[in-house]
Amino acid sequence: MKRILYMTLLLLLLVTPLASCKTASELQDGYYTAQASEFSHGWKEYITIMVKGGSIVSVEYNAENPSGFIKSWDNAYMQTMLHSDGTYPNEYMRFYASQLLEDGQADGIDALTGATSSHSSFQKLAEAVLEQARKGDSSIVIVDTAS
Secondary structure, three states: OHHHHHHHHHHHHHHHHHHHHHHHHHOOOEEEEEEEOOOEOOEEEEEEEEEEOOEEEEEEEEEEOOOOOEHHHOHHHHHHHHHHHOOOHHHHHHHHHHHHHHHOOOOOOOOOOOOHHHHHHHHHHHHHHHHHHHHOOOOOEEEOOOO
């Protein structure tokens, strides 16, 4: 019985570093950005991630209008959306970004009620930015989020 326990522990010690090496080497260190190709309702969404040690350490998800004003800073928009949809950009953007930061993958991110179209855009942008990070390509990738 002790022999089986020792063999199991040894196997776990050997497999764990291999699994973490695969994950760590999957993403290249650096900053990566994916941006929507078109404005939607006056806003163009984007995601920027920072990868360090092969892991995502920072995620920014937001949108800007043609003048460069950031959506999550727009208090009037926030109030209107909160009363009509029950959520607002600063809330759902942080919610989606935290899931990407925590899970490190685009699929499996939960949708927030009232922000389902942004959820769809977020998933497309997240897939694109993760692909850039796998390649180590820091150029901004433009994504068609409408289709």
